[in-house]
Amino acid sequence: MxxxxxxYGDQRTGIAVSDITGTIAGEAFVIAEWDPERLADKIAxxxxxxxxxxxxxxxxxNMDGSAGPRSEKAASFGELLRERTGLEVIMxxxxxxxxxxxxxxxxxxxxxxxxxxxxxxxxxxxxxxxxLGKLRM
Numbered sequence: 001m002x003x004x005x006x007x008y009g010d011q012r013t014g015i016a017v018s019d020i021t022g023t024i025a026g027e028a029f030v031i032a033e034w035d036p037e038r039l040a041d042k043i044a045x046x047x048x049x050x051x052x053x054x055x056x057x058x059x060x061x062n063m064d065g066s067a068g069p070r071s072e073k074a075a076s077f078g079e080l081l082r083e084r085t086g087l088e089v090i091m092x093x094x095x096x097x098x099x100x101x102x103x104x105x106x107x108x109x110x111x112x113x114x115x116x117x118x119x120x121x122x123x124x125x126x127x128x129x130x131x132l133g134k135l136r137m
Contacts, residue, residue, distance in 0.1 A: 002052045
């Protein structure tokens with residue numbers, strides 16, 4: 001089963017896709033779109049193109065485990081994705097994924113604009129890897 005992970009952002013949204021067996025993360029990219037409706041349509045198109053059967057959406061809950069405004073916004077977007085794709089949308093705890101993505105890019109010499117352009121794709125890959133790891137347990 002191919003799984004698509006989403007790191008939802010206000011201007012850029014990271015996407016990562018598993019291999020066909022749902023075992024490892026493969027392709028990752030960024031969709032630059034600020035309008036949630038258009039973004040959901042673009043993600044639905046990617047789901048069809050890639051043959052995704054499930055979506056894992058990063059849930060930016062607070063460090064204390066509570067749901068803040070960003071988490072509520074992600075949950076609303078998750079509902080929109082369900083409507084547009086007809087797929088199951090799993091909300092996944094994404095605490096610290098963006099921080100880890102910045103660290104990974106920094107260690108690999110990506111700074112400034114090059115980092116901004118890829119950090120969301122790396123964060124989506126971390127979300128996907130976390131989810132796939134849980135499936136293997």
